[in-house]
Amino acid sequence: MKKHEGLPENDEVKGQVDGVASWILALLALLALAAALLGRVLTSGTPLTVGSLLWAALVGWLPLLLAVLLAVWIAARFAQRFYDLPALKDGFHLLGYLRRDRxxxxxxxxxxxxxxxxxxxxxxxxxxxxxxxxxxxxxxxxxxxxxxxxxxxxxxxxxxxxxxxxxxxxxxxxxxxLRPHRWVYDVEAITKDGLPITYAADVRFQIDLRGTPEEQEAAIWRAATCTWIRDAWRTEPDRLMTWPKRVIISATEGAFRNILGRYLLDDLLAGQRRAQLRKDLEQALNEALPGFGVRLLSVELGDLKVDDRVVRQWREVWKAEKTRQMHLALAEGLVDRAQAVELAKTEVQRDILQKTLERLKEIQKDDGEKIPARLVLLSCIEVIKQTQFSLQLFLPRDIISVFDAVQTQLRLREGPPDGSTGS
Known part of the structure; x- marks a missing residue:
């Protein structure tokens, strides 16, 4: 920063004040001596001697000396109170240092x-x-x-x-x-699905000392003058937002919170998403930090922490989802089983008809006559029983009883073989 051209240098002011002060003190001394001598001559009838003149000079100088000492004491006391100095001697030291160098x-x-x-x-x-x-x-x-x-x-x-x-x-x-700084800061954010999380950001940064000396000084001035004054109720040093706090709280926390708000919790838990988050945060910081006179050295991501309540809720949701998937799989299995049973029934019916037809063809071939209806029915019942036994199909007992009764009645109606009558 350039000094104001209208302000004189301190050495010039000091020299002018020293010269004027010396002449003023000499003039005051001469006036005091002249007044003392004049008063002595006018008020005393004693003859003028060297001793009387010295006594008159001492009496005339004493009030002036006391006035000077009192003025110095008042000035030292004022300096002590004004600058909140610990002791009065510090005020005297200040006056002495201003009069002459340390x-x-x-x-x-x-x-x-x-x-x-x-x-x-x-x-x-x-x-x-x-x-x-x-x-x-x-x-x-x-x-x-x-x-x-x-x-x-x-x-x-x-x-x-x-x-x-x-x-x-x-x-x-x-x-x-001017040394490199490293801050590990826990950023609290809300995910896209409304869940609170805490994600740690590890940031290394430094005042930008690249370029020419003028550019380096400009970066230092930007870092020094970017300080914010926070709420009045805050105490020092938390009330001051210096350039490192601006980098972490203003830039890093704000940018990272906005980035995390774009993703769901499931996406953040995925391992491949971590590299994208780091890349987005690094890009945001590279755009924001030059305004503070700071350059980014590196950025890394720490651990993702989820609140215990969110973990319990997420566990319940996961359990409900697993239960739903299990029920869905069970229902699909039941549907597949029912379809398989229906298919098996169809196959059984087809086999029954096929075997019945084959049996009837064999009977017709052997006898060479027209097949009676009761013989067809008996053959069907016999085929059903054989198929049930070979395929291990379950038939209710009442159905089997009906089949047996039908077979008995049909055989009774058929009569004894070779045309004989029963007794």
Missing amino acids: PDFPPTFSVARQGKVRHHDVLMERVGGPGKLFVASDSAVILQRNGRLTRLLRQPEAGPVQMFQLEPFEKVWDVLD
């Missing part, structure tokens, strides 16, 4: 490393510079002053920790971790 000993500095900043001085944390800031190669620091973001501090290449000098009232606004 002393080299004891060393006071801040260190930015692994995406965090550690302050060795409370003034560096709550007020800012002047001071020294050491930045490691795995971090980038955004500075602010007077409510405005001023500059970005980072090492262009990996190496030892680099030192930067902070301007007065210039302090750390944010520290960004």
Whole structure:
């Protein structure tokens, strides 16, 4: 970010203030001395000596000295209250650091490393510079002053920790971790058939440090300034949606939930669907993350979890479906059996008729005469009995009794052989 051209540099302002303050203090001292001497001459009849002049100068300087000390104390007290400093001495230190730079000993500095900043001085944390800031190669620091973001501090290449000098009232606004990040996040979603599930997404991402130094800095600025402020009732740090949370909660969770909502639970349980889900999520993240200054490194899918109630309901549905299939198979078997029985009956009837005809032909061939009706009936009954025995068919007892009675009556009517009469 560029500085405003109308603002003077701090060194110029400091030099002007130092020069004016020196002349003002000298003028006030001369005026106080002149007033003291004049008052001494007018109010006292003692002769003017060196001792009387020194005493008059001391009396004239004392109120001025007390006024200066009181002004410094008030300024230090105001600085302590305004910046919420722990002790009054911190306010005096702040006034001294603003009047002149920090002393080299004891060393006071801040260190930015692994995406965090550690302050060795409370003034560096709550007020800012002047001071020294050491930045490691795995971090980038955004500075602010007077409510405005001023500059970005980072090492262009990996190496030892680099030192930067902070301007007065210039302090750390944010520290960004430039290392790769990995988050495993459980995404809760509703399937197409209305069942709640939880699917884990394993995402690896990093601030996009590809391209020229200008493009890298632009990506860092986008990541630093994409922070959202969430609901006011939330507490810190949950209230801040920083760039890693935007990647996971805003991009990953939202995209993955929409993808899971397109499929049924049975489709998600299928093994071949997992690769398609991963491909869809990777495509959605590659489209969303560049807006945050972030690039996707890899994405993997974890375990699919289903609520216990859903598992019980799904088990009941599966059991009902299996029962329905079993009943359907049983009904189909009964139908096949009935068809087989009818087919067997037809075959039996055909065999009976065939054997009856063959029997009658044999009788007619042997006798050479016309076959009587009772003989045909007896032959049919005899064929039915033989077929029932050979094919092991079940005939009710009453039918067999009827057959026997009919055979007996027909044989009685036929009479004794060779024309003899019975007794």
